Amino acid sequence: MEHIRTPKVENVRLMDRTSSKKPALGTLYLTASHVIFVENVPETRKETWILHSEISSIEKQATTAGGCPLLIRCKNFQVLRLVVPQERDCQDVYISLLRLARPVKYEELFCFSFNPKLDKEEREQGWTLVDLREEYKRMGVPNSYWHLSDVNRDYRVCDSYPTDVYVPRSATAHIIMGSSKFRSRRRFPALSYYCKDTNASICRSSQPLSGFSARCLEDEQMLQAIRRANPGSDFMYVVDTRPKLNAMANRAAGKGYENEDNYANIKFQFIGIENIHVMRSSLQKMLEVCELRSPSMSDFLWGLENSGWLKHIKAILDAGVFIAKAVAEEGTSILVHCSDGWDRTAQVCSVASLLLDPYYRTLKGFMVLIEKDWISFGHKFHHRYGHLDGDPKEISPVIDQFLECVWQLTEQFPCAFEFNERFLVHMQHHIYSCQFGTFLCNNQKERRELRIQERTHSLWAHLWKNRADYLNPLFRADHSQARGTLRPPTSPCNFMYKFWSGMYNRFERGMQPRQSVTDYLMAVKEETQQLEEELQVLEETCAV
């Protein structure tokens, strides 16, 4: 509370960007966790709540006759334009928010004070909803080729990996240790997805420290072990998701990529997804286009193209399609990596899993997928989404891009997903909101040290409890789109990629479809169910 210079400012105006509607007059409140704007209109007293951790930037603009404009941009793409009558009040709000939006300690985050009135037992149960051991069991692991290794207990080998790591049975602790020393941040190849039907697997790692000529016998053995765990195939793919030029530049720093001559029976492939800095600036450029005031069609389309955003989305999806095809159709195992193996690798592995396995297209399965490929494998949520004040160069919309890939797929295959757009949008919101502990920290080790599960609530339990809101009425588990591998059409299919206004312009209500098919159909379904139940009751009464 000590950071709040003024808790309440009256006669603040909230401007509407898109329409020429009159600005709303109201009162602005600053609390320990939220910025709240309450409109003066007595009947409605409409409220706008913004979590401090959702704020991405605050801009104080030059004072005009009407007052002092304050621009608050949020990580969920909401933009608040306020005009504060007094310059001094504005300055106070501005200074307070600068500090509040950049917490320095975990304990300042909302999840540590958020109390949804659940008892201890319920809270603990929430954390067990998603169970990765169960998940690997569902995939068919452990089996005669793969097992759960304890090599990383107490994070002894790799501190950004989970303790539970699945590796080929033939990979001894010696091989794993050796391989880990030859990989950036010791992120050795580990199992991400196993395909029961073909025995092919998707493994993930970081780049090898190969430089120009270095070799590592254990690393070569590790890859061999992965290849042999799929006896039906005599080779495996190694996919480097970086552009070739970037990977080559890494060689000069003693890192790099696998030399096909040193590894037996691998096919090496670059995929060319750009790095986090390119993606950050791409999003920035796209958001500038979204904020244009009444742009022409050309302004918009050119701006969107120049941002490169959709091109990047397509690159990630294409990589996923390539991997899914290798696993499902060729029955070939794949090792995926980028530099550290926690950004592009997470994107590509999870897209491929989603295409391959219908389970991940269900509500529950999708949470499991995020837990598996993102949370447990050490995607740096804290750094990428700026949960605490830190290096702005670490921030990048990596998981946002994954969520958009999923949305693009839901648009192409309307009956294939159990969840709807709102589910993706809310998940994006909570990745930044820090209202739940699920996405806190950079890896499992940090989360354990902070005792996250004891002190915060799980987002998965919250989403699961409200699952009725997130269902796609068109989903049919027995439909052809829901079964088996999804095969998005390849070239020419650029037109399949659309701007996601339901995400990036979602607070501009006027731009969204004015009626929701999803809500309408869910209501119809509910009514049908009620009628059927009534009918059943009547029939039973008659039978008696």
Next chain:
Amino acid sequence: MEFSELIRTGRAEALLLPGPGQSPVRGTLCITSHHLLLSAGHGSPSDLWLLLRNVDAVEKRAAGNSGTITLKCKDLNVLQLEIEGLEETLDIAGSIEALSSLESVTTSYPFFYRPQSLKLGDAEDLHPPDHFYQQVALETNGWRLSTVNRDFYVCASYPTALVVPRGIGDEVLARSARFRQGGRFPVLCYYHSINGTVMLRSSQPLQGANRRRCAEDEELLKAALAQGGGRGLVLDTRSAQAVKQARITGGGTEAKAAYPGWKRLHRPLERGRPLQDSFVRLVEACTDPSLSMDRWLSRLDGCRWLTHVKEALTTACLAAQGMDREGVCILVHGAEGTDATLLVTSLTQLILDPKCRTLRGFQSLLEREWIQAGHPFQQRCAHSAYAQGRPKHEAPIFLLFLDCVWQLSRQFPLSLEFGEGMLLALFEHAYASPFGTFLCNSEKERYLCEVKTKTHSLWSSLNQSKERKRLCNPIYSPNPLALWPSVEPQSLQLWAGLFLRWTRPPEPAQEAWEQLWKIVTEKEVADPL
């Protein structure tokens, strides 16, 4: 003329190469007067049955002793046929070219098509010419039905019955017609019953370089204004510059001094050649396999099609807003008043009037604002996006209208009783149809060709109950309010169902549509009331 003279080879063995999500068909190809048939055997479900009128361009390629014919259709489908025998290939290509480009209306297929389920002339009463007037007369006494054009003498492109201000006599109308291009004097096309404002349409006044005036024309618009509340807005669908140009060749627009109470606004909308080019370029872009994601959006922009959609919707919103919010009467015209004018007047009605959003109401709107209002379908839809050679009168203004309606349906998915299937069907039938509804350029031509007595109406076919699932929107729930669409670029999308219909796999969208129907039908079954 005998069709048989044009058929050089009637039969050949052929293979139809598969499109996305289809399987190849091998069989006997047969050319008849109006159709191309490809049959794989007795009653095979994969038989191809193509109306030759649907063929927009024919390309042939020879390879050894066989050939390939590519048929680019007006509905944007592209069919590839491998034909045995070089001579047969050339003959069949020649026959298709000749038969698909016949211009005579009375020998066209609708004059021969006799489906068993329909009776000739049974659509006669579906959209009677005075129906619109009857509706208006229920609301106000200020307008009358004039038959000044009963023999198409005053205006060749107008129907016989027109709604005009009650106090204006036929002789005034005739004088005003002489002052308007093609005789299209201002007539009532929509009465906004909520506040009594009206929408009129016409062609440009023949003002000329020396700024001629016409007392009767001024009297007519003055009377219209008196009925509609006193304030008026002329929405000219051309730029001020274009109007200046038009004056040199005898055209022009309403001079402010001559028409007190009327303001003027220029909202340039594309038409004619540039619009046709836009359509052609868009279809090219949508089927270009070499196009990468880096260039797709700028290519889409370069086509300008979405810009035209945005402009058309914006203009219609402007007109609707003027009437509904500001209580202003609207007169819409461009030059001829048969293209962009109708686009604006029909879209405005769809925005404001819930009656136009039902299946019947929409048909009635199309009949009134496009067919009877004299949109020259035969000229505008002679060719689609593939035809070689310079277009003469072609312009996809009706397709642009359908696209705008699709955008409305996307933003208000519950508010239109008809679905995308209806819009696709209208697109197909406007360009090539076994029905007579879109034949000819005006009511006069249709009268001379006896279209109404010798061909079947598309409407009677569409209103058959078996078509319901394809055409109707299962989640329609009547909405009494105006539909104000967003015209921001973020809200407008490429109409994938039309422009990508043949290039993307059809199953996902079909499954979604069936699922939609299933959910609604399950409810109907559960709830017998």
